[in-house]
Amino acid sequence: MSAKNSYDVLVVGTGLYGAVFAHEAASAGKRVLVIDKRQHIAGNICTEQISGIHVHKYGAHIFHTNDRRVWSYITKFAEFNRFTNAPVANFHGELFSLPFNMYTFHRMWGVTTPEEAAACIAAQRAEVKGEPRNLEEQAISLVGRDLYEKLVKGYTEKQWGRDCRELPAFIIRRLPVRMTFDNNYFNALFQGIPVGGYTAMVARLLEGIEVRLGVDYLKEKAELDRLAGQVVYTGPIDAYFSYRLGTLEYRSVRFETELLHMPNYQGNAVVNYTDKETPWTRIIEHKWFTFGKADDGSDLPDTIISREYSAEWQPGDEPYYPVNDEKNSRLYDQYRALADKEAHVIFGGRLGAYRYYDMDAVIAAALDAAEEWLKV
Ligand SMILES: Cc1cc2nc3c(=O)[nH]c(=O)nc-3n(C[C@H](O)[C@H](O)[C@H](O)COP(=O)(O)OP(=O)(O)OC[C@H]3O[C@@H](n4cnc5c(N)ncnc54)[C@H](O)[C@@H]3O)c2cc1C
Structure with missing residues (x-):
């Protein structure tokens, strides 16, 4: 067992928030330990290479931002391709362009x-x-x-x-309507997919930093807390407090992923199924995030698709989308008040803040939190 406070900061979670915070702390000369309960890094943006295709394991992730600070930061860790999200809607076989x-x-x-x-x-x-x-x-x-x-x-x-x-x-507060011929889904100055996948990008953020996988902070909290005076926690805020005030609710997503021995299944990365009768909400064809090419530029002979099903969330399931209704927002505020009393813990990321955060917002939040902490 390591000696007391052998690290300056223990970062719980190798997702984008944890990785950016850890990188900033290590760059400032701090001794950093990063843990994750999963067996892989990168949290929900993890991409796994199968048959040369970068498969978005926890749902399609398309990076897009208007924040120049975030773009100039993240492009130090990956080159981004020119992918532009232009989803197609399939209504009983009739195809429409999205957004409207x-x-x-x-x-x-x-x-x-x-x-x-x-x-x-x-x-x-x-x-x-x-x-x-x-x-x-x-x-x-x-x-x-x-x-x-x-x-x-x-x-x-x-x-x-x-x-x-x-x-x-x-x-539905807004349903954007464009009176132009423009299928680009995001109104963003910068957009793309990291060449080589998101996991490689996170690996670069974590380069030179000690990472331990398969370690659940909440199961070994007492021992792990002894290792560092500061903790950055990016897991669910209610789990940190042993759900003592109740459980925050999420919407979940189930993915059915299939390798198909054909070069092209649907001709687009994202097809939304907008009729009620088709049970899945979307099909993602992962190879089109890289224009059907492998990392070495060769054509990929096979394809991998993921059907996405919206699912009711039960405690123990993977939490995806927070339900920010009145009941859950009130409960979150109560947990937030408890969190404010944990002076040595920064609660961050999508689960720590119980918020739907796009990747650029997560990077911005982690950069701000690291800057604040490093000032002290
Ligand atoms: C289906 C879906 C699609 C999305 N698509 C997009 C998109 O196209 N573009 C975009 O910008 N954003 C997208 N997002 C948002 C994006 O996923 C998040 O911004 C990002 O993953 C948040 O990173 P994070 O570090 O906060 O959380 P996570 O990636 O969830 O990382 C948290 C990490 O903490 C670990 N952890 C939790 N508890 C413990 C514990 N007790 N001990 C140890 N480790 C623990 C977890 O295992 C996990 O690895 C999407 C989100 C969803 C749900």
């Missing part, structure tokens, strides 16, 4: 000008009078019935496991 734009409107109504498209939407929106009372009315009041029926309804009902008329209107 002139290609979508042309396919839906045969219109060819923005003026005609705007007129179609305006006529259909008028159906909802007064304040929308549920998600269905909210969506129709934003984009009209046709787009709602074919591209929003089934997908949203699969995601939430409930009828859109039983879901609150606030879930």
